[in-house]
Amino acid sequence: MKIKNKILLVVNPISGGLNKRTMLVTVKAEIKKRGLQLELYETTGKKDKKKIKRMIEDFQPDHILVVGGDGTIQLVAEVLDGHKISVGILPAGSANGLAVNLKLPPKLQDQLKIALGDNILEMDVLKINGRTCLHIADLGINAELIKNYEHASIRGKLGYFLKSIPTLFHSNFPFNFEIEIDHMTVYKKGILLAIANANKFGTGANVNPTGKMNDGKFEILVFKKLNFIKIFKTLSENAKLGSDFVEIISTTQAKIRCTTPVAFQIDGEYVGEVCEVEAQISPNKLLIAVPSPIE
Numbered sequence: 702m703k704i705k706n707k708i709l710l711v712v713n714p715i716s717g718g719l720n721k722r723t724m725l726v727t728v729k730a731e732i733k734k735r736g737l738q739l740e741l742y743e744t745t746g747k748k749d750k751k752k753i754k755r756m757i758e759d760f761q762p763d764h765i766l767v768v769g770g771d772g773t774i775q776l777v778a779e780v781l782d783g784h785k786i787s788v789g790i791l792p793a794g795s796a797n798g799l800a801v802n803l804k805l806p807p808k809l810q811d812q813l814k815i816a817l818g819d820n821i822l823e824m825d826v827l828k829i830n831g832r833t834c835l836h837i838a839d840l841g842i843n844a845e846l847i848k849n850y851e852h853a854s855i856r857g858k859l860g861y862f863l864k865s866i867p868t869l870f871h872s873n874f875p876f877n878f879e880i881e882i883d884h885m886t887v888y889k890k891g892i893l894l895a896i897a898n899a900n901k902f903g904t905g906a907n908v909n910p911t912g913k914m915n916d917g918k919f920e921i922l923v924f925k926k927l928n929f930i931k932i933f934k935t936l937s938e939n940a941k942l943g944s945d946f947v948e949i950i951s952t953t954q955a956k957i958r959c960t961t962p963v964a965f966q967i968d969g970e971y972v973g974e975v976c977e978v979e980a981q982i983s984p985n986k987l988l989i990a991v992p993s994p995i996e
């Protein structure tokens with residue numbers, strides 16, 4: 702395992718609506734205690750990629766610690782595309798979908814041990830319509846919910862639930878999906894088509910229980926109908942979802958077309974309505990610190 706001497710700490714000061722001051726005191730104290738060199742970068746929302754790239758060239762870090770939500774981790778992953786620098790996450794966003802999938806613990810001290818530890822996962826990264834996806838993207842009803850939730854005044858799971866009621870009434874589901882994989886085309890009808898590198902949505906729904914983040918593949922999940930009991934079951938760790946509820950296709954690349962524009966989200970961020978999506982596994986992995994070795 703590569704020795705970590707130089708740590709670049711990337712902090713998003715606004716993510717999750719949290720004040721990071723106390724958190725940063727703890728993080729800096731731990732880095733000092735370990736005798737590591739530290740450089741801090743605070744994101745501004747403007748030209749962050751370019752500025753982080755320059756810091757990497759100047760400081761030559763061995764490891765990057767990210768304090769932020771999924772958007773900040775994506776930003777760092779994009780800067781690191783092709784680099785062999787590892788990343789540790791200190792989740793500080795509103796949903797923290799990647800942290801949920803990596804099973805990171807809730808306490809900062811435990812997160813720090815993992816984020817500075819030696820268990821590094823060579824994680825697959827998806828490129829979807831040219832954007833980076835680290836855990837789950839989807840077309841359909843969940844993306845519509847995320848779009849409405851972004852404008853909601855009540856945050857958290859309650860806000861998501863309250864927003865779901867009008868969304869379900871106004872949605873045009875089911876949608877017609879044309880899925881092209883290796884020159885073979887299949888047609889599916891469903892309420893939601895997910896493109897999953899990981900197992901869970903940020904809300905904890907375990908929709909892809911057998912998916913692995915380091916197998917060089919992703920899953921296309923087509924949810925056929927709106928079955929609230931089955932959706933509720935996905936919140937259990939060992940959810941068994943029959944093919945009458947969800948159909949799963951494992952692949953390395955796919956083109957998906959819809960007959961009408963459908964709401965689309967990547968890693969919990971609403972992208973817009975699209976008719977065509979192209980997804981493939983990137984040749985470059987993201988080296989990410991995880992709680993225990995993952996085969």
Ligand SMILES: Nc1ncnc2c1ncn2[C@@H]1O[C@H](COP(=O)(O)OP(=O)(O)OP(=O)(O)O)[C@@H](O)[C@H]1O
Nearest residue numbers: 716717744745746769770771772773794795796797
């Ligand atoms: N200093 C800043 N001021 C305003 N916006 C910022 C700043 N730094 C970063 N951003 C914006 O923050 C967004 C990324 O936030 P991030 O996804 O990390 O947190 P979040 O939205 O709270 O969390 P999650 O994705 O887990 O729900 C990007 O849109 C980026 O442009």
